[in-house]
Amino acid sequence: MSTQTNVRVGGSSAKSRQFKYDFVRFVAMTWVIGVHALTVVDTGRRLGSWYVVLCQAVFFTANAIFFMLSGKFNLVRKNSEDWRGFYVRKARGILLPVLVLFFIRTAYDMWPDLGTPLHFLKTFALNTVDYFDCREYWFVFQSLSMLVVTPFLVPVVESLDQGKKKLLMVLGLLWFTASFFMTNLGYELGYSFMFGGFWFAYLIGPFVEGLLSHALHQRLIVLAGVLAPLATLVAVLCGYSSGAFDTSPFYLITYVGLYCLLLWLGDRVVPSLRRPISFCARHSFTVYMIHMMVLIPLSAAVPKLYGVASLAEHVGLSVLTIAICVLLSALLDTLLIKPLQRLFDILAQKLAK
Secondary structure, X not given: OOOOOOOOOXXXXXOOOOHHHHHHHHHHHHHHHHHHHHHHOOOOOHHHHHXXXXXXXXXXXXXXXXXXXXXXXHOOHHHHHOHHHHHHHHHHHHHHHHHHHHHHHHHHHHOOOOOOHHHHHHHHHHHHHOHHHHOOOHHHHHHHHHXXXXXXXXXXXXXXXXHHHHHHHHHHHHHHHHHHHHHHOOOOOOOOOOOOOOHHHHHHOOOHHHHOOOHHHHHHHHHHHHHHHHHHHHHHHOOOOOOOOOOOHHHHHHHHHHHHHHHHHHOXXXXXXXXXXXXXXXXXXXXXXXXXXXXXXXXXXXXXXXXXXXXXHHHHHHHHHHHHHHHHHHHHHHHHHHHHHHHHHHHHHHHHO
């Protein structure tokens, strides 16, 4: 999920929000839930299996899109110049909610046998430092790692001229291409540099819009991004499935193209829909953190359908999960996380004196 925060210690929301980025967050949030709800689709028939691959080709771009947004809003000069304030803001806006929600997830997983308080706390600690990295929470570990080094990366990214930015994009595409095809041919590319683990998406976040600001360039990348999932489908059907949804050149083209498309669409959303979409976007981080706790029991409760009916079931399950998660996230953010953040503000102000 994106790690932009719009708060400062000792105050409430301070920055004006640009709706088009809220729209991107909202859509990416729905895609994350949509891809995890694909387990109900009947893949025993060609229609279902093709549907799953195409959905994965689109929905998995949410990961890269969130990291691009995070890079855009975090790799900025003030976070390098005021690195102490940056770390405090991230401790408040990211680390504190993560600890709270990891605590809740640990209790969820262990229920009803929580064991002794010491056993529970030990399990929570192990989940926080390691075990949850193998779950849907892998992005938290990636994000926190990126945020730790962000003040040192800002001068590097800001020093890139247009030529170097274009070169970086070309090198990224070449690496994705080499890595994808070598892996699927039975070889491994031992060189990753800054391209693996969504670092590339994070690094290009601050400048990808400016690099593609020309109208013709935008149209071309959007068209390529819309068509690239079909190339992913063909690749998977031909047996090239390893890395198809994270280190494939088609994946790279898809997430950059769809990111530009969503920004374009965000500027054209009718005013009446902007407030509810922004409301959902403000809670998107918490939605991601809790959505599997909602989706798992819902998936177990729905009947097993087959054929086209399973596709409709996937859509319905996704929509229901999104609605419940947004409601629960709003309650958690309002009743638990924000009060704890206000307490954090008080402690931070006292320590600063």
